Amino acid sequence: MKKLIVRGNKPLTGEITISGAKNSTVALIPAAILADSEVVLEGVPDIQDVYSLIEILNEFNVKTHFENNVLRIDPTDMVSIPMPTGKIQSLRASYYFMGATLSKFGEGVIGLPGGCFLGPRPIDQHIKAFTALGAEIEDEFGVITLATPNGLTGTRIYMDVVSVGATINTILASVKAKGKTTIENAAREPEIIDVVTLLNKMGAKIRGAGTNVIRVEGVEELHGVNHTIIPDRIEAGTYITAAVAMGQGVKINNVIFEHIEGFIAKLDEMGVKMDVGEDSVYVHPSDNLKMVNIKTLPYPGFATDLQQPITPLLVLAHGEGTIMDTIYPQRTKHIPELNRMGADIKVDGDIIRITGPTKLTGAQVKASDLRAGACLVIAGLIAEGETVITGVENILRGYANIVENLSAVGADIEMVEDDQPEE
Structure with a gap:
């Protein structure tokens, strides 16, 4: 079994190239x-x-x-x-x-x-x-x-x-x-x-x-x-979110903007500054983010697979917001893990309610599925101190070279063998 160790609160700069979908x-x-x-x-x-x-x-x-x-x-x-x-x-x-x-x-x-x-x-x-x-x-x-x-x-x-x-x-x-x-x-x-x-x-x-x-x-x-194969729009959204959260100028390459228009529109609404090129997105440093409400819908709406990765970013935003996942309403296993790190999020029936901003602190958390794993990696990048993520095999199912990609832009992240047996 492997686990990820993320030492958070490090600025990110540089470029990441997106894999095939x-x-x-x-x-x-x-x-x-x-x-x-x-x-x-x-x-x-x-x-x-x-x-x-x-x-x-x-x-x-x-x-x-x-x-x-x-x-x-x-x-x-x-x-x-x-x-x-x-x-x-x-x-x-x-x-x-x-x-x-x-x-x-x-x-x-x-x-x-x-x-x-x-x-x-x-x-x-x-x-x-x-x-x-x-x-x-x-x-x-x-x-x-x-x-x-x-x-x-x-x-x-x-x-x-x-x-x-x-x-x-x-x-x-x-x-x-x-x-x-x-x-x-x-x-x-x-x-x-x-x-x-x-x-x-x-x-x-x-x-x-x-x-x-x-x-x-x-x-x-x-x-x-x-x-x-076309570029992976969910991977693109995941890395753009990390760049918004911790970036001091990060360029994401091999992106088809039309594929993530619904996602980019939400970031605009939050006050994120981005330059959208022909096949890349440059994310400027962003602070004073505004809280938004998100509703996932079939394409071309906001993708359900980006609901979990964007949640830690909402934790940094000012105000109260909601997420409604109309595709997978039970996609909420990342919420208790984020709360363990200091988030203020409640699951109320099919609605996720977020109050921000709150400060995240490193903790031991578990990736219950692929996109929950992406969410926790981003939360770890934001948090003060060390975050240890287990359930890493779920992340590796869908993100190629995630440690190398994030390390290349300045993240302090490593994958280690976990000697502790799973409970």
Whole structure:
């Protein structure tokens, strides 16, 4: 087990370059198996989720090579095998193999996925879409068996809730189906556009990505291509938040501003001074921050994944504010940890209430999930004294080189082996 030690209250200056998007990558990798020859993905982040997906690919007899952020995926000799347990169950994003194996082999056996526990995360919309396309589904104790006795046929599918996962899985399942599929009330996230861009390069016929109606015309085969992944907007938001909190002038590179417009608008409202360039954001030193109210919404609204990283910044702001997470209302495990460091935050039903500014002091805290971990790292950078963060494996699932990136701009942060067994 590892832990992070952050000695806080150090000014940050310099530059940080953002990696490829985690939430794109975990969908692009399963999408790549639909090709009949090698797919090369560039800008792949060096994170634990990628290694987990590579292990799953290898079990399917897919050849892979990962070096210098370039992942080669050769599905030429891929075989259809049941994957009811093991790696596939430990990783939430592995559910994209449901749509991909259904499309490629007309069958699949997949263990129901894990990942960060953020409250109920039903896959009923995925199942509804597969069934509408003509698949037969059995669910026995979290092991999903997919079969297509008569092949898949395009149809009209209306999503009851806007879901990135269900939208991508439906695209993967319908890309080789006979005829046309129309997905209505589709999610509009940039990561969906990224996946569709890859599939269209491979020979798919998909229109409407980035809008709420996506049309897929089935094709018979897909071929290998090269594709560069978009930058990670959540990582960008995380580092911009750290730069606002402790920066004396920090430049964040490889940022697509349009992807984080809702987030940047909130920082403007708080009084943060930023220069937004073509592919970078320069954050000026900011003090006397104003408190704001935040409501997370599907894209292009304020991202639920940035709710936790921005919370420590609100602790520094003047006034009273609220956070309402309409996507994952139970995403509050970071709050008791921040209060342990001296924050004044209450969880009141589905509303997080913050009073600021308060002074944070280092403490021993635990990262219960990926973005809670990012929140605690930022809190540690702000706090006086030493913060010790356990549950580091959750942070490494989604942030590549976080220690190196923050150290390079002046943070005092290190990762050490933890000899204490977890309680």
